[in-house]
Amino acid sequence: MERSFEAYFRQNRLPHLWCPGCGNGIVMKAIVQAIEKEGLTQDNTVIVSGIGCSSRASGYMDFDTLHTAHGRAIPFATGVKLANPELNVVVITGDGDCTAIGGNHFIHGCRRNVDLTVVLFDNNIYGMTGGQASPMTPTGKKATTAPYGSVDRPFNACALAGAAGATYVARSTAFHVKHLTDMISGGLRNKGFSFIEAMVQCPTAYGRKNKMGDPAKMMAWMRDNAVMKAAWDKLPEGEKQGEKFPIGVFKQEEGVAYDVAYEKVIEIAGGARK
Amino acid sequence: MTAARLMQGNEACAEGAIAAGVRFFGGYPITPSTEIAEGMAQLLPKCGGKFIQMEDEIASMGVVLGASLAGRKVLTASSGPGISLKQELIGYAACAEIPAVIVNVQRVGPSTGQPTAPSQGDVMQARWGTHGDHPMIALSPWTVREAFDAAVMAVNYAERFRTPVILLMDEIVGHLREKVVLPETGEIEIYPRRKPGKTRAEGYQPYTPDEDLVPNVADFGQGYHIHVTGLIHDETGFPIGSPKITAEAIDRMHQKIERVRDEITHTEEFFMEDAEYAVIAFGGTARTAYEAVKNARARGQKVGMLRLMTVWPFADKAVKALAAKVRGILVAELNYGQIVHEVERAVAGACPVELCAKYNMEIFEPEEIEKGIDGLVAGGNK
Numbered sequence: 001m002e003r004s005f006e007a008y009f010r011q012n013r014l015p016h017l018w019c020p021g022c023g024n025g026i027v028m029k030a031i032v033q034a035i036e037k038e039g040l041t042q043d044n045t046v047i048v049s050g051i052g053c054s055s056r057a058s059g060y061m062d063f064d065t066l067h068t069a070h071g072r073a074i075p076f077a078t079g080v081k082l083a084n085p086e087l088n089v090v091v092i093t094g095d096g097d098c099t100a101i102g103g104n105h106f107i108h109g110c111r112r113n114v115d116l117t118v119v120l121f122d123n124n125i126y127g128m129t130g131g132q133a134s135p136m137t138p139t140g141k142k143a144t145t146a147p148y149g150s151v152d153r154p155f156n157a158c159a160l161a162g163a164a165g166a167t168y169v170a171r172s173t174a175f176h177v178k179h180l181t182d183m184i185s186g187g188l189r190n191k192g193f194s195f196i197e198a199m200v201q202c203p204t205a206y207g208r209k210n211k212m213g214d215p216a217k218m219m220a221w222m223r224d225n226a227v228m229k230a231a232w233d234k235l236p237e238g239e240k241q242g243e244k245f246p247i248g249v250f251k252q253e254e255g256v257a258y259d260v261a262y263e264k265v266i267e268i269a270g271g272a273r274k
Numbered sequence: 275m276t277a278a279r280l281m282q283g284n285e286a287c288a289e290g291a292i293a294a295g296v297r298f299f300g301g302y303p304i305t306p307s308t309e310i311a312e313g314m315a316q317l318l319p320k321c322g323g324k325f326i327q328m329e330d331e332i333a334s335m336g337v338v339l340g341a342s343l344a345g346r347k348v349l350t351a352s353s354g355p356g357i358s359l360k361q362e363l364i365g366y367a368a369c370a371e372i373p374a375v376i377v378n379v380q381r382v383g384p385s386t387g388q389p390t391a392p393s394q395g396d397v398m399q400a401r402w403g404t405h406g407d408h409p410m411i412a413l414s415p416w417t418v419r420e421a422f423d424a425a426v427m428a429v430n431y432a433e434r435f436r437t438p439v440i441l442l443m444d445e446i447v448g449h450l451r452e453k454v455v456l457p458e459t460g461e462i463e464i465y466p467r468r469k470p471g472k473t474r475a476e477g478y479q480p481y482t483p484d485e486d487l488v489p490n491v492a493d494f495g496q497g498y499h500i501h502v503t504g505l506i507h508d509e510t511g512f513p514i515g516s517p518k519i520t521a522e523a524i525d526r527m528h529q530k531i532e533r534v535r536d537e538i539t540h541t542e543e544f545f546m547e548d549a550e551y552a553v554i555a556f557g558g559t560a561r562t563a564y565e566a567v568k569n570a571r572a573r574g575q576k577v578g579m580l581r582l583m584t585v586w587p588f589a590d591k592a593v594k595a596l597a598a599k600v601r602g603i604l605v606a607e608l609n610y611g612q613i614v615h616e617v618e619r620a621v622a623g624a625c626p627v628e629l630c631a632k633y634n635m636e637i638f639e640p641e642e643i644e645k646g647i648d649g650l651v652a653g654g655n656k
Contacts, residue, residue, distance in 0.1 A: 042499060046495070059503070064499055065500070067504070068336065069504055075335075076337070078333075078337050079298070079339060079340025079343075079344065080340040082337075083340065087494060087495050105329065105332075105333050108333070265319045266319040266324075270320055
C-alpha cells in the first residue's frame, strides 16, 4: 500500500489528540495528499491554523506551521502570503474559529481574494471546549449551551464565502475521501482565495448529544445525505430540503489575487521589487 | 545630513520605520494615528514593501505578525480603542517571540473617550494590556525628530529581542510639526533579522536561546519546518504541559529584556547639577515640563528635570538616583495618575513624590506645572 503521505507528517508529534472516531484526521490526510498531488513541497508550503480541535492539525504536519489565536488564522496567513508570495499558504480552521470569532476575517479574506486555500473542518460544534453550539450547529440540534436545541439559524459557509468574493468554493465530507482530496486540490490550483468546507463527524461532542450513533453511523449519514452538485442542481426545489446537502464545486471564477494586484502597486510607485 | 524639512510627528514615525527596514504595514484607520498608515501606504511600495488596510485592528495585528514570520520587518499603528483590540495578538507576539512594532498615538479614554484630544492614559495599558506575565518595551518620544529616532530604535529592539515593542506616542507629538533634519541612511544603525545558526541536520531548534537569551527563529520558507504557537512551548516550539518548562519559558521571556534593562532604559536629565527638586515627565508633556522648569529656574527655584524616553521597562535606577539627590519629585502626566505609582515604588520613601495630573482633554500649560513645582518647594521648606 502506498503510504507516501506519511512523509508529510511529524511522526514524533503523533499520535494526535483527537478523539477515537473523529473525522479531523481524514481531512488532514486529504490536505497532504492534495499537496502531494499538486506538486507543492514541504519547504514552499506553510500551514496556518486558528484555535480549536481542527487547528491542532498544524502541529502534526511537517511544514512551516503557524498555530495562531482563535479566529485569526486568515489575517496571519494573509501576512505570510504577502510577505513572501513564493509560499503556498493553507489555512486550517473550524466552524467556530472561522465563522464566529473569525467571521469578519473570513469574509474580508474572501473579498480581498488573497491567494490562500482555507479548509474549514465543519463538525457543527465547539469540540475542544466540550460541545457548545457554533454558528454552524443546525437549528434544533443540541449542544451544552443549547440543551433544548439550538434556536440559532446556522451559516451556510459556502454560500457566505461565494457571496463575499472567494474565487473557489467547494464542499465535501470525511466520508467522500477521494472527492474531498479533489476539492482541496482544486483550491490549491486556484490563484486566489479558495474555500473548502470539509464536513467531519464529531462523535464525542456533537454526535453523542444528538443521538447520531457511533462514528461509522455518522459517516453513513454523510454518505446518505450528501448529493453531488450536478445531481443537486437537477433536484426539484421541494427535494432540496431536510437533511440533504450538496457537495462539489459551487464557485470557480477568474479573479486577480490581492498579492498579484499589489505587485502592480509597487510597479506604479516605482519601487524595485526587494 | 539631509536637508531640513517641516514634518509632523506621525510622518517622522513612518519615515523612521522605513529607515529601520520596515517593509510591511497592516493597519486600520483611527485618529490621531492615521497619518502613519497614510505615510506607510505612500512610502512602502516605493521601496518594494507592502501596505494593507485590514478589516479591523485585530486583523491588522495578525497580518503584521504573519508577515514578520515570513521575514519582513513590520509595523502597525493605532490609538487607544484600537490598541485595546490589538492586545490579544500583542500577547501572541510576546509568547511566540515575533518582532513587531505597535505605535499607539494616545488620545483621551476610556472607550471612545474624547476623540481625539491628547492624553497619556495608556501608560499602564502599554505595560499590562495583554493578559499573562510578559515583559514590555515602550518608548515615548518628545520631539518630531525623536519620533523618527524612536521608530528606528523600536524596530531594532523588536528585531534584536524578538518581542513586541510599543512606540508610545501621544497626540501632542503625533500631530506636532517641527523643522527636522533627518540622518542619512548610512548614519542609521540597523539591527538585521536574526538568522538560525545551525541547519536542521545539525539539530536546529527554533526556540533554543542564543547567548543573549533570544532565540534565532527561522523565517518561514527557509526549509526549517518550524512550528510557531501561542501556547507555552519548549525549545522545539511545540507546546508542552510541563511546570518546569512553563516556568523556564516565562523566566527567559523576562530575562532577555531584564538583562539589557540599563542599556534600553533611556532617560535624559536637564538642569540637575544643583537641583533640589525635580520634575519627571515623558512624551509631549515633557515639552511643557521643560518650559515650566526653565521658568521656575528664572524665578530662582533650583529645579531640574528627568525625562523618561523609555517608559517600559521603568527607569528604576535613574529615579532612585534622582530621589537620593533631591528634596522632592513632581510627576507631570496627562492622565489621572499612572506613572506616578512607578515613581513612588522606585523612590520608596526617599523623598516626597507629588502628582501633577491633567485629564480634561487639554494639554498642560507651563504655569500649571510651575504651580506644582511651587507646591513641592513649599512642602520641602516646611
